[in-house]
Amino acid sequence: MATNEQIQKQLAGQEYEAGFVTDIESETLPPGLNEDTIRHISSIKGEPDWMLDWRLAAYRHWLTMEEPTWAAVDYTPTDYQSISYYSAPKSKGDGPGSLDEVDPKLLETYEKLGIPLREQEFLAGVTNIAVDAVFDSVSVATTFKSKLTEAGVIFCPISEAIREHPELVKKYLGTVVPQQDNFFAALNCAVFTDGSFVYIPKGVRCPMELSTYFRINALNTGQFERTLIIADEGAYVSYLEGCTAPMRDENQLHAAVVELVLLDDAEIKYATVQNWYPGDENGVGGIYNFVTKRAECRGARSKVSWTQVETGSAITWKYPSCILKGDDSVGKFYSVAVTTHCQQADTGTKMIHLGKNTKSTIISKGISAGRAQQSYRGLVRMAKTAENARNYTQCDSLLLGDACAAHTFPYVEVKNSTASLEHEATTSKIGEDQLFYCQQRGLSEEDAVNMIVNGFCKDVFDVLPMEFAVEANRLIEISLEGSVG
Amino acid sequence: MLVIKDLHVSVVGKEILKGLNLTILAGEVHAIMGPNGAGKSTLANVIAGRGGYEITSGSVTYKNKDLLAMLPEERAWAGVFLAFQYPVEIPGVNNTYLLKAGVNAKRKQQDLDALDAIDFMKIVKEKAKLVELDPSFLSRSVNEGFSGGEKKRNEIFQMAVLEPSLALLDETDSGLDIDALRVVAKGVNKLRGEDRAIMMVTHYQRLLDYIEPDFVHVLANGKILKTGDKSLALELEERGYDWVKAEALGSEKSV
Ligand SMILES: Nc1ncnc2c1ncn2[C@@H]1O[C@H](COP(=O)(O)OP(=O)(O)OP(=O)(O)O)[C@@H](O)[C@H]1O
Ligand SMILES: [Mg+2]
Numbered sequence: 001m002a003t004n005e006q007i008q009k010q011l012a013g014q015e016y017e018a019g020f021v022t023d024i025e026s027e028t029l030p031p032g033l034n035e036d037t038i039r040h041i042s043s044i045k046g047e048p049d050w051m052l053d054w055r056l057a058a059y060r061h062w063l064t065m066e067e068p069t070w071a072a073v074d075y076t077p078t079d080y081q082s083i084s085y086y087s088a089p090k091s092k093g094d095g096p097g098s099l100d101e102v103d104p105k106l107l108e109t110y111e112k113l114g115i116p117l118r119e120q121e122f123l124a125g126v127t128n129i130a131v132d133a134v135f136d137s138v139s140v141a142t143t144f145k146s147k148l149t150e151a152g153v154i155f156c157p158i159s160e161a162i163r164e165h166p167e168l169v170k171k172y173l174g175t176v177v178p179q180q181d182n183f184f185a186a187l188n189c190a191v192f193t194d195g196s197f198v199y200i201p202k203g204v205r206c207p208m209e210l211s212t213y214f215r216i217n218a219l220n221t222g223q224f225e226r227t228l229i230i231a232d233e234g235a236y237v238s239y240l241e242g243c244t245a246p247m248r249d250e251n252q253l254h255a256a257v258v259e260l261v262l263l264d265d266a267e268i269k270y271a272t273v274q275n276w277y278p279g280d281e282n283g284v285g286g287i288y289n290f291v292t293k294r295a296e297c298r299g300a301r302s303k304v305s306w307t308q309v310e311t312g313s314a315i316t317w318k319y320p321s322c323i324l325k326g327d328d329s330v331g332k333f334y335s336v337a338v339t340t341h342c343q344q345a346d347t348g349t350k351m352i353h354l355g356k357n358t359k360s361t362i363i364s365k366g367i368s369a370g371r372a373q374q375s376y377r378g379l380v381r382m383a384k385t386a387e388n389a390r391n392y393t394q395c396d397s398l399l400l401g402d403a404c405a406a407h408t409f410p411y412v413e414v415k416n417s418t419a420s421l422e423h424e425a426t427t428s429k430i431g432e433d434q435l436f437y438c439q440q441r442g443l444s445e446e447d448a449v450n451m452i453v454n455g456f457c458k459d460v461f462d463v464l465p466m467e468f469a470v471e472a473n474r475l476i477e478i479s480l481e482g483s484v485g
Numbered sequence: 486m487l488v489i490k491d492l493h494v495s496v497v498g499k500e501i502l503k504g505l506n507l508t509i510l511a512g513e514v515h516a517i518m519g520p521n522g523a524g525k526s527t528l529a530n531v532i533a534g535r536g537g538y539e540i541t542s543g544s545v546t547y548k549n550k551d552l553l554a555m556l557p558e559e560r561a562w563a564g565v566f567l568a569f570q571y572p573v574e575i576p577g578v579n580n581t582y583l584l585k586a587g588v589n590a591k592r593k594q595q596d597l598d599a600l601d602a603i604d605f606m607k608i609v610k611e612k613a614k615l616v617e618l619d620p621s622f623l624s625r626s627v628n629e630g631f632s633g634g635e636k637k638r639n640e641i642f643q644m645a646v647l648e649p650s651l652a653l654l655d656e657t658d659s660g661l662d663i664d665a666l667r668v669v670a671k672g673v674n675k676l677r678g679e680d681r682a683i684m685m686v687t688h689y690q691r692l693l694d695y696i697e698p699d700f701v702h703v704l705a706n707g708k709i710l711k712t713g714d715k716s717l718a719l720e721l722e723e724r725g726y727d728w729v730k731a732e733a734l735g736s737e738k739s740v
Contacts, residue, residue, distance in 0.1 A: 431573065432536060433573045436534075436536065436557060437572070437573045437575065437627075438575070438583065438587075439534075439558045439561065440533055440535075440560075440561055440566070440569075441561060441583060441584065441586075441587035441647070442558055442561040442562055442590040442591045443586055443587060443590055444558050444590070445556075445558070451582075451583065451586065452575060454577070454578070455576055455577030455578035455579075455626065456577055
């Protein structure tokens with residue numbers, strides 16, 4: 001029968017499927033960080049001077065900042081001088097050319113991960129997703145470019161956008177997450193290497209899902225990607241982000257910044273399936289995932305949703321946020337976070353209501369097993385100007401076993417008396433009686449755990465795009481997989 | 486079908502079953518009655534394989550297999566079904582989906598192909614009709630927000646779909662209105678057959694008017710103290726359990 005011990009044992013058998021290393025020759029900067037490192041990155045990328053100046057300003061500010069310690073996570077601080085800030089597969093220059101130029105080993109890597117980069121494979125299937133693949137510090141391939149160009153959509157590596165669309169980048173970069181926002185964001189501004197850039201013009205509904213797939217491969221390399229998505233008036237886009245890394249004993253740093261800008265009547269759906277290597281069952285290795293994600297609903301009636309399924313990383317520090325500036329704008333946050341073994345996650349969201357009649361919804365589902373620690377940290381701020389603003393928050397935690405823990409830190413600031421807030425929170429243990437009920441109906445213990453966990457996550461899975469819902473389901477099953485004790 | 490010999494079971498150090506013997510043959514229906522806390526649910530749970538019980542001695546044999554050595558799901562695959570006294574709610578898990586997973590897990594053990602959604606829905610609709618379960622319950626989360634009576638009806642519905650060889654009904658009649666009782670009885674009677682057996686725990690003689698038992702047992706003091714036919718239930722209804730205990734005590738003393 002399922003005792004907690006057995007559940008522990010079952011979880012201890014967790015497997016990380018994306019843990020392989022691609023043996024590819026890379027061009028990697030020696031470890032260390034100073035102004036020359038930044039100049040070097042900027043020059044490899046062929047950046048204009050304004051970009052370099054922007055980076056250097058961020059770097060100088062970063063030097064004056066201290067790494068935050070308020071999150072409920074405990075880790076050995078990163079030695080910023082011991083990591084390399086740039087690594088690229090050698091066989092190609094910066095920025096993707098045609099797929100024929102892409103090293104077959106890379107294509108293989110993405111295929112192994114289930115991300116076919118060859119367009120005909122997509123066309124043959126039912127899915128229709130344009131993919132930008134970022135391998136360590138550079139984008140290696142972007143698919144379906146021509147079809148998107150026809151629609152007027154720009155979807156390219158951000159390094160390319162800096163060269164080709166400087167007016168757009170200049171106008172929007174750093175306007176949602178300012179350079180000085182926080183320690184990791186400032187570092188990212190200084191050293192970001194690649195990421196995706198999306199611009200959806202006025203009134204355009206992006207004809208396909210866009211997706212970026214991030215892969216950390218090289219040893220001792222930080223990944224600092226930067227994503228900027230702009231939905232102009234009345235535009236719509238659904239964007240998916242996926243991440244994996246090989247299994248390594250060393251901790252690796254991933255400090256990304258994602259900025260979303262929404263003008264009047266625009267809508268962005270941003271979904272993440274984050275499966276960075278979480279470290280082994282003793283907490284050795286794994287990715288430090290320190291990410292700043294923020295959307296600004298600048299225009300009236302704009303709508304943004306962050307949906308995330310997080311199963312990876314040793315340490316997660318992440319609060320996708322919405323600034324609801326435009327009147328009647330809507331922000332949503334749906335999250336499933338799974339932590340097992342020694343993983344620690346401090347995650348949540350911020351909903352900043354500035355405009356009138358702004359609405360936000362927060363649904364957070366945390367699942368902890370093993371010795372994992374998980375915190376939900378959420379801020380809902382209703383400014384004086386936020387007449388009739390509303391928020392609904394629901395935070396549920398599910399504990400598998402006795403050694404893990406879930407914490408909830410909801411912060412609320414209300415400056416307008418017409419605002420309304422609702423908050424619900426539950427913490428439950430996966431019940432032995434629920435497991436037994438399922439087993440009595442013929443499910444193995446493992447299948448029973450999966451079914452109960454998936455049921456718990458249902459509210460979030462329901463809003464994921466189909467392809468991702470299936471993937472998310474599978475990922476969580478793998479995370480919680482093992483031999484029944 | 487089921488042979489229980491000298492079964493001793495403790496819960497958190499307290500002995501609940503103290504040498505229980507019971508034999509149920511294929512085709513038979515046995516009613517188990519007895520005072521609250523006597524161990525009726527304990528018996529049903531131990532047969533189904535629920536954790537938390539310490540089996541200190543004795544044996545339970547089912548179709549010539551040592552049932553106690555099997556996992557709960559293995560017992561389910563072998564045809565043991567428990568209709569719970571308190572069915573648990575499982576938020577977000579679709580009622581039909583759970584049942585389908587159960588049916589197909591069992592079929593896999595029997596080297597049968599999994600039923601596809603269409604075939605399965607056919608069976609489900611037919612059985613839902615049999616126990617007059619509103620189809621809306623099929624798509625709801627398992628027992629979530631079901632009324633007490635609806636939960637019991639859902640148990641019988643699941644039983645009808647899984648078609649067990651040995652059905653253990655733990656107070657399935659409690660909390661049912663008259664019409665529901667009739668419907669549940671219909672479901673159970675439909676299952677009756679030469680190669681199936683039913684053990685039903687109940688407090689009320691009334692159920693036995695609908696489902697005629699071959700035997701009625703009194704479980705008290707950790708044992709089957711008395712066994713009779715349907716008329717025993719009537720007598721219990723009139724006289725309570727004390728006389729059975731006293732009688733048992735007397736016969737023990739006279740030995
Ligand atoms: N987990 C447990 N912890 C402590 N005592 C328990 C536990 N489970 C059962 N018991 C005790 O075992 C005894 C038998 O319980 P059981 O549920 O089998 O009784 P029952 O005959 O089904 O009663 P009822 O007619 O009220 O359903 C009771 O005294 C009960 O309190
Ligand atoms: Mg009982």
